[in-house]
Amino acid sequence: MAAIPTQRESQAPGHEPRGRATLPGSPLAPGSARALVRAALAEVPGVSGRLADDATAVVSELVTNAVVHAGTDVEVEWRLEATGAFVVEVGDRHPSRAPRDPVGGETPYEAAEYGRGLRLVATLAESWGVTYRTGAKTVWARLPPGGVEPAHEPARLPALEVAEGLATQPQRAGCDREWLGRGALSFLAEASDxxxxxxxxxxxxxxxxxxxxxxxxxxxxxxxxxxxxxxxxxxxxxxxxxxxxxxxxxxxxxxxxxxxxxxxxxxxxxxxxxxxxxxxxxxxxxxxxxxxxxxxxxxxxxxxxxxxxxxxxxxxxxxxxxxxxxxxxxxxxxxxxxxxxxxxxISAVLQRGLLPGAVAEIPGVRSALVYEPCDKGGPSGDFYDLFPAGDGRWCFAVGDVQGKGPEAAVVIGLARPWLRLLAREGYRVADVLDRLNQLLLDDATEAADAAARALVAAGGRPVRSGDGPQTRFLSLLYGELTPHDGGVRCTLASAGHPLPLVLGPDGGVRTAARPQTLLGVVEDETYTSETLDLRPGDSLLCVTDGVTERRSGSRQFDDGDGLARALSGCAGLSAELIAERIRRLVHDFGGGLPEDDLALLVLQAE
Missing domain, CATH: 3.30.450.40 (GAF domain)
Incomplete structure (x- = not known):
């Protein structure tokens, strides 16, 4: 769930402590509301633990009711009155309806439309109700200063022991009315979480x-x-x-x-x-x-x-x-x-469509790939490719799109087919980057123009010329391989991407390109390429910033040429072992799960 935007007024003398938040209408909303209110009340001197517990339970039920019946974002507003009473209002963005009169003996809060949790709220709250305003409906509740004094302390269930705890409690349904009237709120809150x-x-x-x-x-x-x-x-x-x-x-x-x-x-x-x-x-x-x-x-x-x-x-x-x-x-x-x-x-199908089904096998070259998207539920911003381009040439690419999800998928879906098409049409490395850069800029302009036309058609204000099109940035390492008798000739260029490294058989490491501008940023940018020979035993390492910028506290993996040092320790290893060793070192450096997509490609001349 996204962070909850909240506002709190000053708690200086003469001011009522209060706060409000907007929560996405999801099953996680009640838990977020409980955490918000409990944390807020903990900062207010003199609030009893009972009032905090009761307030948390009431907020949970009101938010749950709004999520179930409205399915929209939920507005939560609370305040602590000068008398010490706690008041909460929960509104949704569903079109409001006027209250209905009972028909045929049916109560206004029949089960088909209103949660019975609100009846449980009524057992805790001194008063509660529904306020209808123009275009809005708010459910509110008010608790007395000390909370509601029960005949005895209700059953309160620890969050991590709900399922097991319920199975071992001796009370039977229908026999413990106190629990059903009050402790049931805790049960529902914990069950929701x-x-x-x-x-x-x-x-x-x-x-x-x-x-x-x-x-x-x-x-x-x-x-x-x-x-x-x-x-x-x-x-x-x-x-x-x-x-x-x-x-x-x-x-x-x-x-x-x-x-x-x-x-x-x-x-x-x-x-x-x-x-x-x-x-x-x-x-x-x-x-x-x-x-x-x-x-x-x-x-x-x-x-x-x-x-x-x-x-x-x-x-x-x-x-x-x-x-x-x-x-x-x-x-x-x-x-x-x-x-x-x-x-x-959907994401898995989309991801399969954005990546090659298999990497090409190149005569005289061994290749190894590591690809680890950090978000298994959505398309990654990293991509790779290795494909034949004809005339004894093979091309490779490792790229990183700004952002993730559908926006990243659009850029990858645009860039990767064009890379293949331009390469197979005979365009050289620098020319491919020139044309892909212009393609991204043109596509962003067309998308912005279409959005502006749709906005005007819907009655909105035209976009000012200063707002400009929103470009889609892409960092890319792109190269061409031509095997020959003495090794492999490699021509490559880096557009805003971590620079590739070459590992020699003796453990020496050198960079293999120079930095250039991201794609999709500068109109009419002219890119250049570098050419080098990979001799037998040389290995070319290409990575995304998920490798170089892997964090451990304030440090990054590539600080002080950390990637080059790690690669120098891979002398004598095969392409597969180099890729696995770098992957393991990157994982171990952070000590936890990676927070960014990770891709690396090793090309080793045989």
Whole structure:
């Protein structure tokens, strides 16, 4: 999640401590809101721990409700009044609607539209409500100065022990009304954090079972639907089945597979009765109550959650409401996991299209490549290529686009095919860079003109000429190899890129090009190239700045010619071993995971 922009007013005498933040409407928003408020209250002298806990729980529920029902960015504003009371307002950017009168005995906060978590908020807050303004809706709550005094301290669950802790607590649903009324808020808050951090929908389903059993039910099952199956309702077996007794899980699964839930029409998450699978639960489970909850997020059904309790004719309302709220969080987590999976798949396909399927084999040259994008969920800004250009020539490129993600993919998708086309058309190294530089500048100008026309067509203010086109910068090391009897002739040029190094058999290291301007920066820039001979045993090392700028505290890997020193220690090694040794040294230098993409290419004359 991106950093939360916050503002706090001065806490000088006579001023009420206050703050506000804008949070992206994602499953991580409630956790961010809790952290924000708790940190802010910790800085205010005299705030009791109970008030801080209650304020954190109320903020969590209000933000969760906004994320579930609005799906937009969320505005959170809080203040500590002179009386010591805590007031919070949570607004979303969904178009506001006027309050509706109850129809047919239905309350204004029916389960289909409003989270029951707000009813839990009401048990903590002295007052709360919904304020409708022109184009906006805000839910607010107010807590008295000392928080709400309970009959006894509620159950509070450590964040890292939620799943295990619930499984060992002795209280039974319907027997601990104090926990259901107050401690349930902590449960929902911690469950939100636990579920929101998962990027696998099957793991979300597994955690759901551990959260529910045995605290809220004796058993539960989760069916997950893909887009196709959702049109016709749930079918097939459940993704996860959980029972308080592990010996009953498989028998229960078999029974549930014969009775998949059949959701009714509409997108309602309120519970519906489910047939009791008594034969699968042994003599002590012949009678009980079971409920099915539709898992809905973003207006789409994602699955069904079924819970069961032996010996009950019906679940207490407090339990059904709490599970309904938990189900909303489960649905959000499943939706987020699916969105991540879709994005990862798209990124993987895109990345494969931006990189060569295989590097060319060059007569008389051994090559080795290391390519490690730091963000596995999006296209890298680094790229490489090694391809035949005809007439006994092979060309190579190692580049780094400013930025990452789709913008980087656009530049790579433009640059790499043009490199191949120009090389195969017979253009030499310097000419290729000249034309690629102009191509990037022309493309940026066209993109800026198109954006300006779209802005004017939409009624916006025309872009001033001083704003200019936004260029797309590219650093590139590009070269051409021509093998001959005595080794390999190499012509290359570096445009704003870390300079290549040549390692001799005796361990000597020298640079093989001179620095020149980034591509896509200066109009009509003229590039030049250098030519050298790689004799048998010579190795050419080409890297991106993920190698040279690898950080360890305030130091970088290439400080004091660190890369050259590392390469000199690779004398006598093969291309593959040189690449692996440099990779390992770079990783070890930082002591943690790389924060930038890493690419290096070794070309060794045989």
């Amino acid at each position: 636990l579920l929101a951090g998962q990027l696998d929908e099957n793991l979300v389903a597994a955690l759901t079972g551990q959260l529910i059993v045995p605290r809220l039910a004796d058993w539960c099952a989760v069916w997950l639907e893909d887009e196709a199956s959702a049109r016709g309702g749930t079918s097939g077996g459940p993704a996860r089945v959980w029972h308080a007794s592990e010996a009953r899980i498989e028998e229960l699964r078999c029974a549930l597979e014969k009775e998949p839930p059949c959701p009714g029409d509409g997108l309602r998450s309120n519970p519906e009765r489910y047939p009791w699978p008594g034969d699968a639960l042994g003599p002590e489970g012949t009678h009980g109550a079971a409920l099915a909850y539709r898992l809905i997020a973003g207006g789409r059904p994602l699955g069904t959650l079924v819970i069961g309790r032996c010996g009950l004719s019906r679940f207490p309302d407090e339990v059904t409401g709490l599970v309904e709220d938990l189900g909303r969080r489960v649905a959000l987590a499943v939706g987020a996991a699916r969105q991540y999976a879709r994005q990862a798949t």
